[in-house]
Amino acid sequence: MFNYCNIIMLFLLIVRNKCLCDICKTCICSTLNTGAIIDCHNKHLGVNDVLNFDLFTLDQHQPLNKLILSKNNIVLLPINELKNLKHLKKLDLSQNQLDNIHLDIFKNLNDLEDLNYSHNLLWGFDISILNIDSSLSKFNLSHNRINSMERSSENTTIKLKVLDVSHNNLTNLNFLDGLPQLKYLDLSFNKLTILPTKSLFCLQHLKILYINNNHLLDLNLQNFPLSLLELYAGNNFINHLLLQKSSIRILNIQNNRIPDISKNLTLLEGLKDLNINRNSLSGFPDVFLKDLEILDLSFNNLRMIPETVSIKNFPNLRILKVNKNRLKDIKIRSELRLERLEVNFVETIKEISKEAFLMLREKENDCINITISSNKKLSTIEKNVFQHMNICFLDLSNNCFAHLPSELFDVNVNYLINLQGNPFICNCSLQWMLNIIVPKLYLMKPSLLEDLRCAGPSPLTNKRMIHWYKWKGKVFCDDFSHLAERMTVNIASIFDKQVVTFETSPGMIAALATAITLLAILTIIGILLTQRMIAKKRRINRKF
Ligand SMILES: *[C@@H]1O[C@H](CO)[C@@H](O)[C@H](O)[C@H]1NC(C)=O
Ligand SMILES: *[C@@H]1O[C@H](CO)[C@@H](O)[C@H](O)[C@H]1NC(C)=O
Ligand SMILES: *[C@@H]1O[C@H](CO)[C@@H](O)[C@H](O)[C@H]1NC(C)=O
Ligand SMILES: *[C@@H]1O[C@H](CO)[C@@H](O)[C@H](O)[C@H]1NC(C)=O
Numbered sequence: 001m002f003n004y005c006n007i008i009m010l011f012l013l014i015v016r017n018k019c020l021c022d023i024c025k026t027c028i029c030s031t032l033n034t035g036a037i038i039d040c041h042n043k044h045l046g047v048n049d050v051l052n053f054d055l056f057t058l059d060q061h062q063p064l065n066k067l068i069l070s071k072n073n074i075v076l077l078p079i080n081e082l083k084n085l086k087h088l089k090k091l092d093l094s095q096n097q098l099d100n101i102h103l104d105i106f107k108n109l110n111d112l113e114d115l116n117y118s119h120n121l122l123w124g125f126d127i128s129i130l131n132i133d134s135s136l137s138k139f140n141l142s143h144n145r146i147n148s149m150e151r152s153s154e155n156t157t158i159k160l161k162v163l164d165v166s167h168n169n170l171t172n173l174n175f176l177d178g179l180p181q182l183k184y185l186d187l188s189f190n191k192l193t194i195l196p197t198k199s200l201f202c203l204q205h206l207k208i209l210y211i212n213n214n215h216l217l218d219l220n221l222q223n224f225p226l227s228l229l230e231l232y233a234g235n236n237f238i239n240h241l242l243l244q245k246s247s248i249r250i251l252n253i254q255n256n257r258i259p260d261i262s263k264n265l266t267l268l269e270g271l272k273d274l275n276i277n278r279n280s281l282s283g284f285p286d287v288f289l290k291d292l293e294i295l296d297l298s299f300n301n302l303r304m305i306p307e308t309v310s311i312k313n314f315p316n317l318r319i320l321k322v323n324k325n326r327l328k329d330i331k332i333r334s335e336l337r338l339e340r341l342e343v344n345f346v347e348t349i350k351e352i353s354k355e356a357f358l359m360l361r362e363k364e365n366d367c368i369n370i371t372i373s374s375n376k377k378l379s380t381i382e383k384n385v386f387q388h389m390n391i392c393f394l395d396l397s398n399n400c401f402a403h404l405p406s407e408l409f410d411v412n413v414n415y416l417i418n419l420q421g422n423p424f425i426c427n428c429s430l431q432w433m434l435n436i437i438v439p440k441l442y443l444m445k446p447s448l449l450e451d452l453r454c455a456g457p458s459p460l461t462n463k464r465m466i467h468w469y470k471w472k473g474k475v476f477c478d479d480f481s482h483l484a485e486r487m488t489v490n491i492a493s494i495f496d497k498q499v500v501t502f503e504t505s506p507g508m509i510a511a512l513a514t515a516i517t518l519l520a521i522l523t524i525i526g527i528l529l530t531q532r533m534i535a536k537k538r539r540i541n542r543k544f
């Protein structure tokens with residue numbers, strides 16, 4: 001009898017060990033001081049008998065803290081297996097084919113804190129099944145097909161703090177009054193058209209709210225709890241913004257249809273980061289915001305950089321963006337101290353005038369980054385416009401500069417300058433770039449030389465300036481024929497190399513033909529020019 005028992009025990013042990021081994025053969029098992037973790041992400045467990053591990057035994061052997069079953073095409077949950085995992089705190093069921101949430105999960109897994117159901121096929125959900133005893137604090141329902149969330153029973157107080165219902169099909173928020181503890185709520189990418197007055201205001205602990213990418217028509221800050229610190233409401237159809245006293249620090253209302261911002265903006269006393277890009281603003285209110293650090297007014301209808309954006313109104317402003325507006329000039333009209341200014345993609349400006357940046361400086365004991373890039377018509381810049389500033393990075397790339405005054409930069413310029421993508425005419429007026437800018441960038445950041453090219457005169461078209469790095473003499477000041485001669489020498493040396501590979505590569509025939517044609521053209525140009533110069537000399541000589 002004793003022996004018989006022993007045999008059974010031994011058998012059980014073997015079975016138990018076999019089970020342990022099995023799941024850890026398929027999945028990755030590890031242990032932290034919080035307990036065991038089994039990671040079965042993407043292990044093709046969809047077929048149910050593969051899922052039939054003896055998790056219960058495993059859990060008794062060592063408390064299972066986290067179970068990851070994501071991306072397994074699971075259609076049916078192995079409820080009987082799961083419901084005994086009394087110690088489980090985190091369960092990741094994301095990226096499966098689940099179309100409902102089992103009541104038993106919440107009834108039995110009393111320690112569960114974090115449940116990830118994202119990327120499944122849920123179409124509805126009754127939050128009442130999260131009963132009072134549930135310790136769930138983070139619940140991810142994003143990327144499902146939820147049309148509505150219900151709350152069938154009134155007497156639920158749920159401890160949920162983080163809820164992500166983004167990327168669903170929600171049209172109402174009736175369920176929210178059952179979730180008074182929420183701190184983080186993501187409702188983005190749904191079909192909400194209105195935010196009922198009551199539903200959000202009740203969330204007295206809410207700090208972060210995403211309602212971007214819905215169909216909202218207006219936004220009334222009165223409807224949000226005073227606890228709210230970050231509000232992301234971009235990509236809606238908001239054309240009416242009602243501002244009220246609030247503790248919001250980050251307000252993102254980009255890509256809406258807001259025509260103006262009222263002076264009530266000053267009621268957002270703690271505002272640090274305001275993003276109103278892609279709206280229809282034609283001005284900015286004269287308001288004081290002590291803490292404002294970042295202001296993005298890009299993609300609006302501004303005709304000038306607002307005078308109201310000043311150090312007086314925003315003593316802590318660090319970053320100002322006014323990209324893609326209809327600016328008639330680039331001029332800072334009020335005293336301003338920044339870490340970064342961005343004026344890109346403005347199609348209406350042609351020049352940077354002498355007074356443009358007189359009012360602009362770096363912040364105290366700091367330096368400033370100025371980005372004026374991709375302005376298609378910007379072709380003129382006055383000398384000395386940057387001289388009063390301590391710049392750390394200047395980006396003038398992809399504008400329309402054919403010429404830059406040498407006085408723009410000090411001979412000892414020591415900051416990074418991006419001048420790439422401009423159609424520079426590399427004549428004697430730009431020789432200073434070869435002398436000063438190219439060697440400096442070569443040492444500091446060669447990548448800024450990659451697309452620093454000449455657009456003309458024609459023999460130099462598309463040549464990179466680095467080509468003449470350390471050349472003796474003033475290359476850009478050389479006369480035309482001289483340059484043509486040097487180019488000929490270069491092409492001739494390429495020609496030599498190509499002869500060697502001539503037989504092995506048929507593609508080379510084309511290249512060779514091109515080279516010969518080029519050589520011929522350049523030689524003809526050279527001859528013509530020489531003749532013309534001889535003629536000219538003759539003419540000059542004739543005078544004497
Ligand atoms: C699901 O949620 C858990 C816990 O928050 C997280 O660790 C995991 O990365 C999430 N899975 C996916 C696919 O986002
Ligand atoms: C929810 O899951 C999605 C997709 O797996 C993830 O991108 C998102 O960050 C998660 N949300 C939270 C609040 O963790
Ligand atoms: C979302 O809801 C609309 C109706 O409001 C419906 O036509 C559409 O098919 C739903 N989309 C999904 C993914 O369920
Ligand atoms: C500005 O705030 C006041 C008082 O808080 C409010 O009565 C008024 O409607 C608000 N105006 C706008 C345009 O937001």
Ligand SMILES: *[C@@H]1O[C@H](CO)[C@@H](O)[C@H](O)[C@H]1NC(C)=O
Binds near residue numbers: 339368392
């Ligand atoms: C300024 O430019 C430098 C160099 O590219 C960069 O390291 C720094 O982060 C930039 N600072 C700001 C505020 O953009």
Ligand SMILES: *[C@@H]1O[C@H](CO)[C@@H](O)[C@H](O)[C@H]1NC(C)=O
Binds near residue numbers: 427
């Ligand atoms: C060089 O080219 C620029 C732009 O076409 C022109 O304004 C300038 O006068 C030229 N300088 C010389 C020395 O030819």
